[in-house]
Amino acid sequence: MPDPSQKRYLILAEEFSQDPHYGKTLRGVLRYRRESVVAILDTSHAGEAMDGVPVVASVDEALPFAPDTALVGVVTQGGRFPADWRALLRACVERDLDLENGLHVRLTDDCDLVELARERGVELRDLREPPGDLSTATGANLDVDATIVLTVGSDCAIGKMTATCELDLEARRRGLRSVFVPTGQTGIAIAGWGISVDAVVSDFLAGAAERLVVEGGARGDLLWVEGQGAILHPIYSGVTLGLIHGSAPHLYVLCHEAGRTEVEGDATHSPIPGLAELVELHERLSLRLRPAKVACVALNTSALDENGARAAIDDAEAETGLPADDPVRFGAGKLLEAVLNHRG
Amino acid sequence: MPDPSQKRYLILAEEFSQDPHYGKTLRGVLRYRRESVVAILDTSHAGEAMDGVPVVASVDEALPFAPDTALVGVVTQGGRFPADWRALLRACVERDLDLENGLHVRLTDDCDLVELARERGVELRDLREPPGDLSTATGANLDVDATIVLTVGSDCAIGKMTATCELDLEARRRGLRSVFVPTGQTGIAIAGWGISVDAVVSDFLAGAAERLVVEGGARGDLLWVEGQGAILHPIYSGVTLGLIHGSAPHLYVLCHEAGRTEVEGDATHSPIPGLAELVELHERLSLRLRPAKVACVALNTSALDENGARAAIDDAEAETGLPADDPVRFGAGKLLEAVLNHRG
Numbered sequence: 223m224p225d226p227s228q229k230r231y232l233i234l235a236e237e238f239s240q241d242p243h244y245g246k247t248l249r250g251v252l253r254y255r256r257e258s259v260v261a262i263l264d265t266s267h268a269g270e271a272m273d274g275v276p277v278v279a280s281v282d283e284a285l286p287f288a289p290d291t292a293l294v295g296v297v298t299q300g301g302r303f304p305a306d307w308r309a310l311l312r313a314c315v316e317r318d319l320d321l322e323n324g325l326h327v328r329l330t331d332d333c334d335l336v337e338l339a340r341e342r343g344v345e346l347r348d349l350r351e352p353p354g355d356l357s358t359a360t361g362a363n364l365d366v367d368a369t370i371v372l373t374v375g376s377d378c379a380i381g382k383m384t385a386t387c388e389l390d391l392e393a394r395r396r397g398l399r400s401v402f403v404p405t406g407q408t409g410i411a412i413a414g415w416g417i418s419v420d421a422v423v424s425d426f427l428a429g430a431a432e433r434l435v436v437e438g439g440a441r442g443d444l445l446w447v448e449g450q451g452a453i454l455h456p457i458y459s460g461v462t463l464g465l466i467h468g469s470a471p472h473l474y475v476l477c478h479e480a481g482r483t484e485v486e487g488d489a490t491h492s493p494i495p496g497l498a499e500l501v502e503l504h505e506r507l508s509l510r511l512r513p514a515k516v517a518c519v520a521l522n523t524s525a526l527d528e529n530g531a532r533a534a535i536d537d538a539e540a541e542t543g544l545p546a547d548d549p550v551r552f553g554a555g556k557l558l559e560a561v562l563n564h565r566g
Numbered sequence: 567m568p569d570p571s572q573k574r575y576l577i578l579a580e581e582f583s584q585d586p587h588y589g590k591t592l593r594g595v596l597r598y599r600r601e602s603v604v605a606i607l608d609t610s611h612a613g614e615a616m617d618g619v620p621v622v623a624s625v626d627e628a629l630p631f632a633p634d635t636a637l638v639g640v641v642t643q644g645g646r647f648p649a650d651w652r653a654l655l656r657a658c659v660e661r662d663l664d665l666e667n668g669l670h671v672r673l674t675d676d677c678d679l680v681e682l683a684r685e686r687g688v689e690l691r692d693l694r695e696p697p698g699d700l701s702t703a704t705g706a707n708l709d710v711d712a713t714i715v716l717t718v719g720s721d722c723a724i725g726k727m728t729a730t731c732e733l734d735l736e737a738r739r740r741g742l743r744s745v746f747v748p749t750g751q752t753g754i755a756i757a758g759w760g761i762s763v764d765a766v767v768s769d770f771l772a773g774a775a776e777r778l779v780v781e782g783g784a785r786g787d788l789l790w791v792e793g794q795g796a797i798l799h800p801i802y803s804g805v806t807l808g809l810i811h812g813s814a815p816h817l818y819v820l821c822h823e824a825g826r827t828e829v830e831g832d833a834t835h836s837p838i839p840g841l842a843e844l845v846e847l848h849e850r851l852s853l854r855l856r857p858a859k860v861a862c863v864a865l866n867t868s869a870l871d872e873n874g875a876r877a878a879i880d881d882a883e884a885e886t887g888l889p890a891d892d893p894v895r896f897g898a899g900k901l902l903e904a905v906l907n908h909r910g
Contacts, residue, residue, distance in 0.1 A: 309837060355646050361661070361832065419767070419768060420768045421769065422768050423764075423767060424763060424765070424767070424768050440781065453807070454851070455811075456855075457703045459772070460808025460809075460812075461768045462807075463803045463804050464768065464804025466803075488705065495854070503851075509836065510798060510839070511837075518778070
């Protein structure tokens with residue numbers, strides 16, 4: 223992979239650039255890696271701009287901005303490409319752009335595309351493809367010479383990755399050797415490294431998480447590990463607990479969306495436990511050799527007005543006895559300080 | 567797959583027939599599916615017998631017993647075949663035996679063997695290979711019309727599969743429509759169906775467990791799901807929690823080996839929590855829409871004499887307030903009754 227900091231991205235967001243859910247990867251990269259994005263492709267919004275980045279209607283229209291890599295910027299139900307994307311992906315390769323993709327479906331499963339990429343001398347990179355040499359955890363996670371902080375949450379899609387990125391950004395602003403450790407496709411696109419842990423064979427889940435913190439420890443001494451799922455999520459809890467034990471955090475940041483009471487995207491409408499109960503359960507589920515405390519609560523208050531947000535934050539503090547804040551709305555300083563106070 | 571109840575197994579246990587750890591699959595099948603085993607291959611013990619089954623030195627020597635399937639009866643460190651097994655596997659195929667294998671390494675990855683099997687018209691079955699069409703859990707686990715009982719434990723390799731099989735056997739002896747639901751390779755070899763959940767991609771863990779109980783519900787109305795790992799196991803906890811949430815048990819049977827205080831096979835020597843704490847944690851980690859209780863404690867007392875075993879059982883009952891017993895040593899009746907009392 224070329225030096226990720228030097229990449230010039232054309233982000234493919236056909237149909238979805240304005241959709242906060244399906245355009246998740248576009249939005250994450252635009253927010254946390256703005257400097258690498260030279261253009262966005264979405265025919266229906268061509269001629270507009272997002273955060274100052276031009277939106278174009280075709281690969282050819284993007285060429286004047288000199289992209290070197292086209293990144294699939296959407297997530298889709300079922301992880302497949304929208305029906306008409308095949309021509310779009312071929313057009314990118316024909317213009318000598320590397321392709322990066324974080325969907326379940328792999329670029330390298332399309333033999334015609336693989337052949338075309340070989341002819342053009344470009345790379346196809348599937349961000350969800352786990353390393354081929356993963357194995358079970360060894361205990362090396364306990365030897366990492368860094369403070370490890372894991373975001374955990376009450377549900378999926380409540381802002382764990384965002385809280386993780388905000389905390390890392392704020393720590394780096396303050397001059398700390400801070401590292402964002404990505405565990406999902408959007409995080410990997412942002413950071414240029416990582417493992418999509420939900421794509422790993424179950425036996426190697428903790429092993430994959432362990433490898434991430436070992437690698438993170440070589441990059442800095444304050445690691446922010448992106449959490450996945452939730453310990454009581456009916457579908458994804460296994461990923462969550464494997465990540466907890468494999469990444470061996472010293473501290474948790476508990477993420478929650480104010481007002482959410484049911485697991486979303488799950489047909490059973492499973493209720494979400496209270497924050498105080500989640501704090502206790504996470505602490506008790508920590509590795510016995512690495513007892514971890516919840517340092518603070520990161521609250522997503524995007525559905526509330528400012529007064530509502532402040533009230534929700536006060537409620538979370540009263541319920542848990544821990545510092546709480548919305549790191550997007552009010553900055554990550556308070557939460558970062560809560561973590562640093564624990565770190566001693 | 568041919569009707570599993572009609573199979574005639576030659577069990578391949580070269581070097582390991584007398585080793586309780588590496589000969590795990592041999593021992594499980596011999597204990598719970600004795601009627602399907604016609605011969606065992608282990609050169610170093612040829613001429614002897616195990617549970618009345620003749621041990622032979624070669625595939626040719628086994629032919630008079632008319633096997634139709636050769637089953638890899640060993641587990642190995644790293645899940646690979648012992649170095650000299652390749653010739654043995656080829657010899658089986660050359661004598662027109664189907665092959666079944668539960669190791670990590672796949673029979674179907676050996677192109678020469680695949681070609682030879684095609685020529686001879688025999689099947690190669692990799693018991694750990696997950697179904698290709700797995701997906702995420704849907705909530706169908708909550709609609710299964712059966713009582714679901716999951717064995718959970720304080721560690722790996724403490725007798726969860728054995729306790730599960732003993733409970734199923736005892737229930738069937740009493741005329742109940744009882745089903746053993748296998749989640750690992752030895753269980754699959756015993757029952758002739760199942761999914762090795764630790765080989766499933768993490769995203770689909772709960773989905774695989776859900777499929778097993780849906781399929782189990784079509785086979786009977788009292789399901790004994792074989793547990794895997796342990797919720798505080800540093801390596802395998804993700805598999806454990808995915809299995810808990812995907813199989814949606816009504817009741818747990820908590821398995822423990824008397825006297826074991828540390829997780830085995832883990833370099834960190836992680837301590838095992840007390841039984842009362844494990845009871846509470848499992849109950850609190852149940853699906854919110856399917857709160858499950860621990861019905862009883864299955865204690866493996868194989869390292870103790872009979873007085874020691876009875877004392878350990880008394881201790882477990884005092885610590886948890888639940889019925890406890892060693893189902894191998896003293897029969898599964900007491901534990902079965904504890905489950906049936908809860909079932910109401």
